[in-house]
Amino acid sequence: MNRSAENLPWIEKYRPQTLDDVYGQREIVGTVRKFVKEGRLPHLLFYGPPGTGKTSMIVALSREIYGTNYRNMVLELNASDDRGIDVVRNQIKEFASTRQIFSKGFKLIILDEADAMTNAAQNALRRIIEKYTKNTRFCILANYAHKLTPALLSRCTRFRFQPLPTDAIEKRVNKVLILENLKLSREAFTALLRLSKGDMRRALNVLQASKATLDDPDAEVTEDTIYECIGAPHPQDIETALESMLKDDWSTAFFTVNKIRTLKGLALIDLVEGIVETLEGYELKPETRVELLCKLSDIEYAMSKGGNDKVQSSAVIGVVKSSFELEA
16 A cells, blocks of 8 residues: 555545445445446435445445546535535536536536535525536435435435444454454454444544554554543443442432543533443333433433533432332
């Protein structure tokens, strides 16, 4: 691998170069390939959670269609670019309306993070899509389809990208571990797969951060390192906090929760999410679970609106104690 590639973040360094390298979205790859083979590629809408391969797939598809002529035939606009109504009317329209002299077929315009575009820009885009269909195809990428206007949605063939299955992330991570000569303990590997939650970008970023923490390149990355790099509470800490909430008096429980949060640098919201995940493994009466989740969701809402941390910490302890009294 050349020197410049060595300095790249791993998410770019190991970005799929061909459609065969796109993991976990086999059905979509097959369908899109069929469209290209038959010369009937429609306007595309790829939507779904981040890190599931939307951008990677369209870039790999473009390279497969255009080869070395990729730069002349594709216009890529990202959320970091200005994509207001002026850009749609000028830059996109200018690119879409011209044909390449020596090229047969169509140009491709990729609009990444399209759900961040204004409604006025989306409405202007609708007309351009219709007008220049003969020589241009649009691929719209978004995290949330409901943020796009219905008129734009109806002009595209939709593909929903699911969070990647664990085995797809496992394959990619194993490949990266070999190429980077990095060792991961079994517990760390399991934690990484679980915490990445179907997001390949997150998994590779955490892996790169974990490698950076090692003083000895031959050392093994531990489970604790993964939790620290991802900023998630360790299950052991959640168990300690829960046990204190259930068994100790209120003051001791409050002290324990605050100590864990301070030592591990956790936000209260992380603790609440960790408690919910841990309680999934508990056998509880349905009414206890309902009571607990409803009240914790109220606390989460209060925190999102800027609720005081001390008050909300107390509320979490109170909720856990009162809900488990139903269980007794």
